[in-house]
Amino acid sequence: MSSRPPSAPPRLAGYEYEKLLGSGGFADVFLYRQARPQRRVAIKVLLSTVLDESVRHQFDSEANVMAQMSTHPSIVTIHQAEVSGDHRPYIVMEYCSRPNYGVRFRKERITVAEALRVGVQIAGAVETAHRAGILHRDIKPANILVTDYNRPALTDFGISIAAGQGEDVEDSQGMSIPWSPPEFFADPPRADVRSDVFSLAASVYSLLAGQTPFERRGQRNTATDLIQRIASEPLPPLNRPDVPPELNRALSIAMAKDPAGRYDTALAFGRALQQVELSLSLPVTQMDVLDDRGAAPAHDGEVDELTEHTRIRKVATVDPETGTSPGGRRRVDPYAGVAPALGAAPAAAGPASWSGASAPSAADASESTMLRPAGAPAGSVGRAPLASEHQEPDPERPRTPAWPFVTLAAVLVILLGVGATLGVRHFFVEEEEPPPTSPINIADDPEDPPGAPRSVELQVVAPEQEGGRTGRVKVAWELPENFAQEDHFIVQWQDLPANYDRYAVQHEVHGRNSVVIEIPPQLAERCLTVRTVNPNGQSSEAEEKCLNG
Structure with a gap:
């Protein structure tokens, strides 16, 4: 906030x-x-x-x-x-009343199953936007809200652009550095659908890690530090014991430094997450993609004006068990150079041996979902017994029902267990001492205020003109030494006359170190200040710069 x-x-x-x-x-x-x-x-x-x-x-x-x-x-x-x-x-x-994922991933441990479900469903939303020609450019946990039905919902398309404008993204206003791909910081910056794939994968990583992908606990995590790590350092694998190698590999591919090494589409990334769900024997999350490229309906073999301007919109439900179109051949793993394929296990191991780059055959997938009794060999379920295996019951020996014995044994076990528990607690367990209390209302040590901006420079980009049109100046500065990613800047003109309320407002700047503002007209000397503000409201010393004339 x-x-x-x-x-x-x-x-x-x-x-x-x-x-x-x-x-x-x-x-x-x-x-x-x-x-x-x-x-x-x-x-x-x-x-x-x-x-x-x-x-x-x-x-x-x-x-x-x-x-x-x-x-x-x-x-x-x-x-x-x-x-x-x-x-x-x-x-x-x-209105999404539940806390968004930007709040949740810092405060609670999110399960692998939930992170995969969110990643698949948001991948469908991002793929739909891409098919409509829209790049989001600011995918992050805080922009994934949660509806009353506990479904993730993507929001804040405030800095989205048309897909064809990816080579012209000089306006980086609102860019969220921790989840941004390296190409956002290139000269000149650029973006395409694979940039959104990177940010989505970085968001899934954050849900599981409890921190942003290139954040380092106990080290400096300024904007400059994060940009350097995003551009040059490898992605640290998630070290949670419940995160499988298939998921680490999928995230490594989606967050490759070179966009050419990533999944080509959000659809492909979502399918990779579905394959991880299968490898963990989790329910496969449906990925909804709104495809507006369906064929127009024909009318008696003729094409009229209405038909020419009508498209049938269909929702394409993605099949997680195939990575190609129906009838197509499977490709050789295209990501082996980015993240080596995982070692293949015997076919009987089922979907847990998937590499994340190729799906199992139909026979393997069918075998992996069969329910077998404990100890039954693979392949023994779903087929008729062989003649040599067939045995008839002896007709001369009546079968005694087993349920009375099972019930009696269960009751005895329960009674013995309850009696033993009460005896142990009465004779051997000492009464616990109340836990020590801790003092309250003790103020934390005050944090150091943020550092002040450095080397403030003013550059007039539009001079004042006759007729009342005001001029505009670009204010730029260097980041302070201890700048953190949550900090922002306040730019404000100083000592203005009482009737200059329009120009006396504070300009908040997030995620960048420059801003263009209007120049107060008809003043001999105009001075402004730039200061750093952290999330706790602490402010640095103000750096002043004047524009003469």
Whole structure:
């Protein structure tokens, strides 16, 4: 949540304000109750102080993209987008009341089964967005919400771009460094569908590790440190005993440094996670992909105008047991150079011996899901007995039912167990001493405030013009020595006249070290400050820089 005070919730016809849900750099999210139909909704409202037209355009684009995608079961639903009476754009969204995964992965141990389920379902959402020509560019645990039906839902398409614009991503505003692929930090930065695959895999890794992929406990984890590790250091394998080698291999492929070494699509990554589910004998999660490339219906062998402008949208349910189209041949493992294939086990081992790069044959898959009685040999279930194995019961000896003996034995065992437990507790177990109490309300040692920004520079990018058009200046600085990934910056003009409220606002900057702001006009000297703020609200010393003339 942002350290700035939240804006006042707007009055919206048909909605009743309840509470603040969160704040970001340019918008606040409030909980409202809708009157008709009655339901609780989350409403994202752009700040009235945001004057940057690019931000407003980005806000409108987010509404349009999410509305286009929100029919998918794993993408947050958009209900409405409008402008309030006080001229603030807002988006009415589905309210997800459960904690998002950005909160959960830091506080609790998430099971492998849940992480795989989330990865598969969000992979279907990302694949659907890619097929519609949209790159998300900011996939991270905090952007995976949880619906009331405990289903993950992807949100925040605020910095998404068209897939064809991947070579022009200079605007890195809002980029989340810990989950970003190396190509985001290249010169020039670039992005394609494999960039989203990297971020999705990094999110799944975080759910299982309890920290971001390249975070190092006990070491510096500044933005600069993380970028250097993302670009050059290998991905540490998850060392949880319940994480199988197949999952570590799938994550290594999806997070390869070179995009050419990754899975080509989110669909392929989701299928790899499904294969891990099979190897662990877990229920296979369905991956829903909305495919709008179906053939148009023909009308009596003719194509009319309506047919030409109609597409049949179908949901393609991905089969985890095949990695190719029906009738196609299996490919040789294309990722052997990125993550070596795991050693193959005998066929009787079932799906636990999968390498994660090739699926078992139909016969193997069928054999692996049969239920056998304990001690039965493989292949003995599901077939008729051989003649040599067939035995008839002796007709002259009546069969005595076994259930009375089994019941009696069970009752005796239970009575003996209860009696032994009570005896041991009475004669041998000493009464436990109450646990020692710990003092409360003892203040923690105060943290050191964040370091101040360094080498603040001002560059006029648009000079003032006659007719009232204000100029614009780019403010840039170097990161402080102890900068952490959760810190952000506040940029603000100082000592402005009373009627300059428009220019006196604080500009919050997250994930970057520059910002373009408007220049207060008709002043002899204009000075601004830049300071660092950590999540606890502690602020550094302000670094001042003046723009003369």
